[in-house]
Amino acid sequence: MNPLSLDCPVSCPYGEARSPRFDFPVGQVRRVAAADPDQDVDETKRNILKLLAVAGIVGAGAGGLVGGTLQFVQPPTVGISSFPITQLLDVDGSALTVEKVESEYNVATSSLYLFNYPLRNEPNFLLNLAPVNGEQPSPSNPGAWNVPGGVGTHGSIVAYSAICQHLGCPAPAIAYYPPGTCPQTFPTPTNPNSPFYIHCSCHGSTYDVTNGAANLTGPAVLPLPQIVLVADPDTGNITATGNTPNSPTVNGHLNTLQGDYSVGTSSQLAKENPVIVCFFGLPS
Ligand code: FES
Numbered sequence: 001m002n003p004l005s006l007d008c009p010v011s012c013p014y015g016e017a018r019s020p021r022f023d024f025p026v027g028q029v030r031r032v033a034a035a036d037p038d039q040d041v042d043e044t045k046r047n048i049l050k051l052l053a054v055a056g057i058v059g060a061g062a063g064g065l066v067g068g069t070l071q072f073v074q075p076p077t078v079g080i081s082s083f084p085i086t087q088l089l090d091v092d093g094s095a096l097t098v099e100k101v102e103s104e105y106n107v108a109t110s111s112l113y114l115f116n117y118p119l120r121n122e123p124n125f126l127l128n129l130a131p132v133n134g135e136q137p138s139p140s141n142p143g144a145w146n147v148p149g150g151v152g153t154h155g156s157i158v159a160y161s162a163i164c165q166h167l168g169c170p171a172p173a174i175a176y177y178p179p180g181t182c183p184q185t186f187p188t189p190t191n192p193n194s195p196f197y198i199h200c201s202c203h204g205s206t207y208d209v210t211n212g213a214a215n216l217t218g219p220a221v222l223p224l225p226q227i228v229l230v231a232d233p234d235t236g237n238i239t240a241t242g243n244t245p246n247s248p249t250v251n252g253h254l255n256t257l258q259g260d261y262s263v264g265t266s267s268q269l270a271k272e273n274p275v276i277v278c279f280f281g282l283p284s
Pocket residue numbers: 026164165166167168169174200201202203204205218219220
């Protein structure tokens with residue numbers, strides 16, 4: 001393959017033999033499924049259809065079927081005016097606490113744990129970058145403590161947008177790669193050969209999970225938006241409260257707060273299997 005080409009590699013999930021599971025166009029955001037599969041429904045579309053049906057009935061009753069329906073054809077603009085304070089819930093529906101995250105997840109966790117925030121169609125990765133053995137990270141003990149925006153005992157718990165900043169491929173096409181997933185490593189502020197990162201299988205963009213999801217390889221040039229997490233000092237409950245000041249707008253949205261309804265006061269983790277493709281794009 002021409003290294004300067006952005007052609008899809010043979011193992012690309014959008015190639016000939018792709019799985020129907022990943023057969024969605026670039027830029028189409030799939031809503032993260034909650035524990036209840038019935039919740040994985042586009043409620044916006046459903047509500048618009050309900051509105052159209054009601055409008056049709058009302059319009060017919062008034063002798064104006066067409067006029068009564070057309071006034072609702074224009075989809076409503078939905079969004080929120082500020083970031084919600086949202087309690088994160090574990091996959092079992094219980095409150096997500098620092099203690100749980102530190103006991104259940106670490107830098108080697110290969111499944112993806114995603115939650116929507118601040119809108120229902122904006123998925124994010126929840127990551128704990130602490131080493132598997134719980135000891136101080138080093139080049140020979142992969143992991144990271146005290147990362148920017150990190151919470152928990154050693155500041156290792158972070159959350160980043162799961163929508164690629166290039167053309168908007170959502171998780172699981174963009175995924176967290178634990179150490180050893182691919183032979184590729186990258187120099188980061190704390191490790192000259194960091195072996196773990198977020199990588200997008202669509203065209204090879206890579207992001208540094210230890211440094212605000214800064215861009216490591218293109219074609220994307222911007223970092224992933226980072227969620228501000230807060231851990232309650234008494235309960236350990238983790239809440240999402242906003243985006244960090246340096247975060248760009250979530251890809252595909254004119255404004256991070258516009259384009260769907262708010263997640264509300266709680267948002268539950270959903271588990272997904274990553275798409276792994278060891279193809280790395282152009283240096284950013
Ligand atoms: S969408 Fe192109 S690299 Fe992610």
